[in-house]
Amino acid sequence: MSSWKPLPVSFYRRPAETVARELLGRWLVRETGGERLALRLVETEAYLGAPDAASHAAGGRRTRRNESLYLPGGYAYVYFVYGMHFCLNAVTGRREVGSAVLIRAGEPVAGEETMRRRRGLADRRPPVRPGDVAGGPGKLCQALGVDRVLDAAPLYRGGLKIVEGEPVPAAAVASGPRVGVDYAGEAALWPLRFAERGNPHVSRPRP
DNA sequence: CGGAAGATCCACT
DNA sequence: GTGGATCTTCCGA
Numbered sequence: 001m002s003s004w005k006p007l008p009v010s011f012y013r014r015p016a017e018t019v020a021r022e023l024l025g026r027w028l029v030r031e032t033g034g035e036r037l038a039l040r041l042v043e044t045e046a047y048l049g050a051p052d053a054a055s056h057a058a059g060g061r062r063t064r065r066n067e068s069l070y071l072p073g074g075y076a077y078v079y080f081v082y083g084m085h086f087c088l089n090a091v092t093g094r095r096e097v098g099s100a101v102l103i104r105a106g107e108p109v110a111g112e113e114t115m116r117r118r119r120g121l122a123d124r125r126p127p128v129r130p131g132d133v134a135g136g137p138g139k140l141c142q143a144l145g146v147d148r149v150l151d152a153a154p155l156y157r158g159g160l161k162i163v164e165g166e167p168v169p170a171a172a173v174a175s176g177p178r179v180g181v182d183y184a185g186e187a188a189l190w191p192l193r194f195a196e197r198g199n200p201h202v203s204r205p206r207p
Numbered sequence: 208c209g210g211a212a213g214a215t216c217c218a219c220t
Numbered sequence: 221g222t223g224g225a226t227c228t229t230c231c232g233a
Contacts, residue, residue, distance in 0.1 A: 045214070054214070065229060083226030085215050102214060138215045180214050 002027065003164040006156040012073030016046035016092040016099040019073070020194050023090065025168035028106055029161045030144040037115060037144055039106025039134050040165060042199045045178045046192040047089070049098035054184035057098025068152040069098050076160060078141070078151040085138030088146050090155055090162065104179070104193075106134045107201040108143075115143035130200035172197050176207025 007026065012019055023044050030037040047055040049069075056066040056079070068077045072095035078088050089100040108115055112133065113122075119142055121128050134140040141147070146160065155162050175191045182188050195202045 047214075056214075063230070079214085080228060081213055082215050083213090083228070087214060089214085104214090136215070178214070183213090 002166050004029070005164050006161045007164060009072075009074040009156055012090060012092050012155070013094060014073070014092065016048055016101055017192060019090065019092045020044040020046035020101040020192065021170070021173055022167055023101060023103070023162065024173060024194060024196055025166050027109060027163045027165040028103065028140075028144070029163055030111075030146070031159050031161075032145060035111055035114060037111035038109045039115075039140065039144070040109050041103060041106050041162075043105035043193070043195040043202045045102040045104055045194070046092075047100050047102060047178075048192070049093075049100075052099075052184075052190075053187040054178060054181035054190075055098065055100075058184075060098070066098075069100055070096050071152060074154060074156055076150050076153045076155055078146060078148055080148060081138075086141040086147050087137040088141055088150075102137060103140060104137050105131070105195070105201055105203050106140055107199065108133055118145060119143050131203060133201075135201050136203040168196050174207045179203070179205075 023041050026041050028039045049057045050060045057069050071091050073092045075091045077091050077100050088103045091100045093099045115133050116122050134143045174195050174197045176193050178193045193207050195207050
């Protein structure tokens, strides 16, 4: 039985790459309206802050939108993209660093019916396939009801938490280039995307 | 003040 | 594989 104990703040106050690897297998828990939803995390990406051209904090860039990225590790950075999607990050490292981990995919472990309904998948034909519910950063936020209200929220208590679960062994972690950051030059090639090897809920292309 | 782009997703060919 | 949806945010003029 996995533990539902929240990961401590100290877990997040380390390099983004380390946190990204070690978040795999943990459970992202959303408690709202008296219901508990949970996803087992299977895919993450690290964003390193100022030295990383793919990061919203590249070159120390600072705006109203990315302000929460400069919080200390252990808080959520939620942003709106493409006019219709939200993405959830866990801020990492010390305050003012601007590094974070993008939560890209999870597999449902509690409240799947509610997540399907939020995703518009209830009663769908053909049947729902792995990855339809939370196999991508936008899908994951929609399934859990994560939006800008949760920007800057703590991840160790409250309605959105990450709990211990069971870490994925290093040998079962695949890595590759991050998705959707072709504009970032050389940084686009850095292998900062991590996923559980062979897990069907991982978004495509698989690393 | 206008334009462009975006850490995505979906439907369609 | 391709293109459209959709709109906030940011930057340059």
